[in-house]
Amino acid sequence: MSAGLNLFLVGSAALLAVGAFALVARRNAFVALLGTQFMFMAGGIAFVAFARFGLGASHAAGGQAVALFAGAIAVAELAIGLAMAVLLYREGHSLGIDADRG
Amino acid sequence: MSTFGNLLAFSPELWLFAGALLVFLLARFAPGTTSTIALIAVAGAVLALATQFKQTITILDGAFTLDGFAIVVDVVLLAAAGLSLLASRADLLPGESPASAVPGFFLLATLGAMMAVSAAEMISLFLSLELLAVNLYVLTALARRGAGAISASLGYLVVGTASSGLLLYGLALVFGLSGETNLSAAGRALASVNPNQAAALLALSLLLGGLAFRMGLLPVRWWTRGFEVGIPLRVLIFVESVGVVAALAVFGRFATATFSGTGIAYPAVIAAVAAVAMTAGNLLALTQTSLRRLLAYSSIAQAGFALMAFTDLKRVGISALLVFLVALALTTLGAFGTVVAYARSVHSDAIRDLAGMSRWSPALALALAVALLSLAGLPPVAGFFGKLLVLQAAVDGGYAWLAVIGVANIVLAAFGYLRIIRTAFLDSPVFEVVPVRLDGGIRTTVGLASIGIVFMGLLMGPLYAAASYGRAALLH
Numbered sequence: 186m187s188a189g190l191n192l193f194l195v196g197s198a199a200l201l202a203v204g205a206f207a208l209v210a211r212r213n214a215f216v217a218l219l220g221t222q223f224m225f226m227a228g229g230i231a232f233v234a235f236a237r238f239g240l241g242a243s244h245a246a247g248g249q250a251v252a253l254f255a256g257a258i259a260v261a262e263l264a265i266g267l268a269m270a271v272l273l274y275r276e277g278h279s280l281g282i283d284a285d286r287g
Numbered sequence: 288m289s290t291f292g293n294l295l296a297f298s299p300e301l302w303l304f305a306g307a308l309l310v311f312l313l314a315r316f317a318p319g320t321t322s323t324i325a326l327i328a329v330a331g332a333v334l335a336l337a338t339q340f341k342q343t344i345t346i347l348d349g350a351f352t353l354d355g356f357a358i359v360v361d362v363v364l365l366a367a368a369g370l371s372l373l374a375s376r377a378d379l380l381p382g383e384s385p386a387s388a389v390p391g392f393f394l395l396a397t398l399g400a401m402m403a404v405s406a407a408e409m410i411s412l413f414l415s416l417e418l419l420a421v422n423l424y425v426l427t428a429l430a431r432r433g434a435g436a437i438s439a440s441l442g443y444l445v446v447g448t449a450s451s452g453l454l455l456y457g458l459a460l461v462f463g464l465s466g467e468t469n470l471s472a473a474g475r476a477l478a479s480v481n482p483n484q485a486a487a488l489l490a491l492s493l494l495l496g497g498l499a500f501r502m503g504l505l506p507v508r509w510w511t512r513g514f515e516v517g518i519p520l521r522v523l524i525f526v527e528s529v530g531v532v533a534a535l536a537v538f539g540r541f542a543t544a545t546f547s548g549t550g551i552a553y554p555a556v557i558a559a560v561a562a563v564a565m566t567a568g569n570l571l572a573l574t575q576t577s578l579r580r581l582l583a584y585s586s587i588a589q590a591g592f593a594l595m596a597f598t599d600l601k602r603v604g605i606s607a608l609l610v611f612l613v614a615l616a617l618t619t620l621g622a623f624g625t626v627v628a629y630a631r632s633v634h635s636d637a638i639r640d641l642a643g644m645s646r647w648s649p650a651l652a653l654a655l656a657v658a659l660l661s662l663a664g665l666p667p668v669a670g671f672f673g674k675l676l677v678l679q680a681a682v683d684g685g686y687a688w689l690a691v692i693g694v695a696n697i698v699l700a701a702f703g704y705l706r707i708i709r710t711a712f713l714d715s716p717v718f719e720v721v722p723v724r725l726d727g728g729i730r731t732t733v734g735l736a737s738i739g740i741v742f743m744g745l746l747m748g749p750l751y752a753a754a755s756y757g758r759a760a761l762l763h
Contacts, residue, residue: 197456197459201452201453201456204449204452205449208445208446208449214441214445217441217445218445218448220445220449221445221448221449221452223452224448224449224452224453224455224456225448225451225452225455227452227456228452228454228455228456228458228459229455231456231459231460231463232455232458232459232462234463235459235462235463235466236462239463239466240463240464240465240466240476240480242466243466244466244467244468247408247409247410247462247467247468248459248462248468250410251409251410251413251455251458251459251462251468254410254413254414255413255455258413258414258417258421258451259448261417261421262417262420262421262424262444262448262451265421265424265425265428265444266424266441266444266445266448268428269424269428269437269440269441269444270441272428272437273437273438273441276437277438281438282438282441282442282445
């Protein structure tokens with residue numbers, strides 16, 4: 186394993202952790218949606234890093250394609266999430282997700 | 288293979304897709320017809336699938352493999368989708384407009400589920416699962432009721448998207464460890480490379496964590512705010528049957544293709560999750576006072592039971608899983624169907640309001656009792672056979688302690704569910720209930736599900752043969 190791979194993996198793991206933290210710690214809809222995007226991009230970066238440096242270099246195109254499609258899906262989910270956030274704001278003039286209030 | 292051959296292999300999926308397009312067109316011009324169109328599309332997909340039995344088709348250069356496993360699960364998925372569509376028409380409050388595009392999203396979600404169980408490549412797997420997930424997000428938002436329900440939908444979307452992020456990272460680790468994006472090729476590579484145990488187990492945990500939400504392993508409390516507001520039961524029935532079956536089947540294919548041939552200690556991780564999920568799910572379910580919440584929490588226990596089958600993937604685990612999934616789909620449809628049907632009369636899902644159910648609507652009370660017995664896993668109904676095979680798989684896999692916990696959970700669940708049956712049959716009614724004339728769709732759903740639950744024991748021979756056929760396809 187080269188130093189490059191480790192760098193990218195540490196970076197993507199940090200991105201995943203930041204995204205997960207944003208979800209757990211904040212109940213604001215926009216911050217939560219941003220957190221989910223961080224988590225998606227972390228996966229995409231890991232795929233590309235493995236495709237460039239690691240064992241994945243033998244099937245580099247496959248790994249890169251996953252990252253591209255994952256980015257597209259992330260945007261699709263963000264679009265639906267933002268539409269919901271707009272509805273949420275129109276109903277209550279707040280962006281809090283209080284999902285746990287059973 | 289030629290493009291035309293590929294299209295033919297996709298014909299069940301094309302039926303669903305065409306049906307969804309037609310529903311979206313007609314939602315504007317003839318809103319009353321959409322659920323009928325959706326049912327016709329599901330029926331067409333079943334017929335198209337029937338022409339593909341007994342052959343393995345590789346589609347799009349190995350991106351999808353339509354093998355015995357996929358076909359068996361597809362039949363379960365289509366049946367569950369059809370029955371939840373039938374039940375969904377009864378879950379409308381008087382005067383409520385039926386949001387006529389909703390059946391279209393049911394179809395697209397089913398399409399995603401069917402593609403996910405036949406996906407053999409990381410890209411197609413992830414894309415199909417997301418097709419399923421995105422349509423479920425839209426469903427929760429479109430069919431919601433009352434103020435504040437959109438917050439529940441958004442909560443569902445956020446947790447679902449985060450799960451997909453974990454799943455993607457898990458896939459990336461498997462790709463990094465094996466250097467392959469094809470699932471079986473990745474499995475072969477992992478078996479020969481003998482990767483770092485810790486990294487492989489981390490990948491497995493991320494994958495399991497990503498799918499846990501879709502398997503119903505996480506407590507999803509936002510389904511269960513006040514009854515008849517929030518996310519309606521017709522969406523919940525669909526998620527708990529089609530969504531859960533698809534996620535468990537996908538994990539079955541993935542774990543078999545990628546991990547079962549390697550020396551990675553994957554069964555230990557899965558056994559630990561299964562033990563915790565079963566016990567926690569049942570304990571949470573027992574403390575509930577609302578039937579709808581009880582069913583939502585018991586789905587955690589059911590998913591934990593299903594995971595038990597993964598401890599013995601090399602031998603009978605997949606057959607046990609497939610039989611369990613059939614029983615699970617029938618039981619979920621039966622149980623939630625009765626709640627929807629009885630709620631038309633009492634407008635409540637509190638367990639204490641079930642008192643006198645056997646007097647006001649004896650047929651529904653019987654259906655509820657059958658579904659709850661099956662949920663607990665008591666003989667001689669469907670849930671018993673599913674759980675028996677899964678316990679057998681755990682013992683064969685060398686996890687006898689897990690089987691002991693499983694049996695203890697069956698006993699625990701039986702006490703909880705028998706309490707509800709006692710309320711429905713023996714307690715004297717608190718108030719007068721006027722039985723409502725039920726829509727034919729929900730009667731068909733509850734009837735068919737109950738018949739399936741009661742008579743599954745008689746059909747165990749052919750069912751087990753089909754499950755073994757599915758297992759053989761995965762193990763080559």
